Amino acid sequence: MSNYVSNHRLSESNKSFVNQLSTIAIPNSVEEVLADQKWKAVMNEEMKSLQKNETWELVEYPPGKKPVGCHWIYIVKYKADGNIEQFKARLVAKGYTQTYGNDYTDIFVPITKINTVRVLLSLAANLDWPLQQFEVKNVFLHGELSEEIYMNLPPRCMVSEKQCQKMCKLKKSLYGLKQSLRAWFGRFTKSMRAFGYHQSNSDHTLFLKKQHSKITAFIVYVDDMVVTGNDPKERKALQNYLSREFEMKDLVMRILRYLKNALGKGILFAKNVDHQSIEVYIDADWVNTVDDRRSTSSYFTFVGGNLVTWKSKKQNVIARSSAEAEFRDMTLGLCETLWLRLLLQDLGYLSRQPIRLFYDNKDAYDIAHNPV
Numbered sequence: 001m002s003n004y005v006s007n008h009r010l011s012e013s014n015k016s017f018v019n020q021l022s023t024i025a026i027p028n029s030v031e032e033v034l035a036d037q038k039w040k041a042v043m044n045e046e047m048k049s050l051q052k053n054e055t056w057e058l059v060e061y062p063p064g065k066k067p068v069g070c071h072w073i074y075i076v077k078y079k080a081d082g083n084i085e086q087f088k089a090r091l092v093a094k095g096y097t098q099t100y101g102n103d104y105t106d107i108f109v110p111i112t113k114i115n116t117v118r119v120l121l122s123l124a125a126n127l128d129w130p131l132q133q134f135e136v137k138n139v140f141l142h143g144e145l146s147e148e149i150y151m152n153l154p155p156r157c158m159v160s161e162k163q164c165q166k167m168c169k170l171k172k173s174l175y176g177l178k179q180s181l182r183a184w185f186g187r188f189t190k191s192m193r194a195f196g197y198h199q200s201n202s203d204h205t206l207f208l209k210k211q212h213s214k215i216t217a218f219i220v221y222v223d224d225m226v227v228t229g230n231d232p233k234e235r236k237a238l239q240n241y242l243s244r245e246f247e248m249k250d251l252v253m254r255i256l257r258y259l260k261n262a263l264g265k266g267i268l269f270a271k272n273v274d275h276q277s278i279e280v281y282i283d284a285d286w287v288n289t290v291d292d293r294r295s296t297s298s299y300f301t302f303v304g305g306n307l308v309t310w311k312s313k314k315q316n317v318i319a320r321s322s323a324e325a326e327f328r329d330m331t332l333g334l335c336e337t338l339w340l341r342l343l344l345q346d347l348g349y350l351s352r353q354p355i356r357l358f359y360d361n362k363d364a365y366d367i368a369h370n371p372v
Helices: 012-023 030-034 037-052 114-127 180-194 232-245 322-346 362-369
Strands: 056-059 070-078 084-093 131-136 167-170 206-211 214-221 224-229 248-251 258-260 266-268 278-285 296-303 306-314 356-358
Touching (some): 037 084, 114 214, 114 224, 114 296, 114 306, 114 322, 131 232, 206 322, 224 232, 296 322
Antiparallel strands (some): 070 084, 131 224, 206 214, 214 224, 258 266, 278 296
């Protein structure tokens, strides 16, 4: 395995990392794996995990069915200091050989909004809620398939000569399948609803459970989830439930209430601000040039004194005046804050105070008060 190292000065940890890279070879074929004991061991471990999960069953070749191919992928995971964390071997289906309408249909799945994560962190910081992070091992292997999918035997799979004439009928999802993420999220959602959680209407990856004045909330991104809330008993019950349903890994996570920006100045989370308050600051630059007459909309919003969302982009239309450009800007920013209101309502922290909008254009301000 060849490596390129620049002439820049390397730290001792980086030197150690580069030295390790030069001695670790990622196998290019299954034959190389079988000749290397460490890779052979992790491949056998992966096969045991697939068999334990009952990912497939061996069946006779069905006439008229085109099987999906598969192959092995080998990965070396490193720690932050450059030391080796683990060797991984993953059996991956060749999803690009699937045919729409035959072995897959819908593949859409909701993805976590980073703004939702920031709102949760803001509440955790202001209300002193603890944070926990969990990871689901072999996440896609938990998904239940609704389609009938056949797959070739894994390369160099140790089976009898009679079984070599068979193929795998997939019962569970597998890495690489087009619907694997959708199947996993469907299985996970079903399990959480059975445990009394419901999805937020503002972000379907946010799951909530409210009991009297207590609330537990967590957000899931593929195989990672962050849990917070003011109900320690429910958090423990959730952890135990997840461990029974899936193979989990508990990760260490803590929130720092004092941050530093690039200039080295301290930024403290505001403790003297109502944690339910929503503020939005909006600005627009009205550009009037030959090349591009579109203005740029910018806004950033605060929840409980903490910056949670921001955006800056060119407007889709050409404004006829600076006041019109500024008014469009206000509309864009307020759409974001209305979404934030709904999110906080789902979390049980809807502010009774009106949303405070800060703006510096009198014409746009007057139009907002009297559109006629």
